[in-house]
C-alpha cells in the first residue's frame with residue numbers, strides 16, 4: 001500500500017472514530033484531543049437503575065479512552081505523514097514493517113518496541 005492510500009485510510013479512520021465518540025462523548029476543547037463521556041441522565045428511576053447507569057458510564061468511559069487514544073494516534077500518524085517521518089518507530093527509529101502498518105496504520109512503534 002502506498003502512502004497516499006494509507007493517508008486516505010487514516011483520514012477515513014479519523015472520521016469514523018470521531019463519529020463513534022460523538023455518539024456518547026463530548027469533545028473537550030482544552031486540552032485538545034481529550035473527550036469526556038457524557039454522564040447518563042438520572043431521571044428519578046430506582047436506585048438499582050442508577051447503579052446500572054453508573055456501570056454503563058464506567059464501561060463507556062473505558063471505550064471512550066481506547067477510542068480517544070486511537071484517534072490521537074491517527075492524528076499523529078497524519079502529522080508524521082506531513083513531516084515525512086511516517087512509518088518510523090518512535091522508540092528505536094527503525095522502519096515499522098509494511099505488514100504492521102497495513103494492519104495498524106496509526107502504529108507509532110515497531111513490533112519489537114510495542115511489546
Ligand SMILES: [Zn+2]
Pocket residue numbers: 089090091092093094109110111112113114
Ligand atoms: Zn522500535
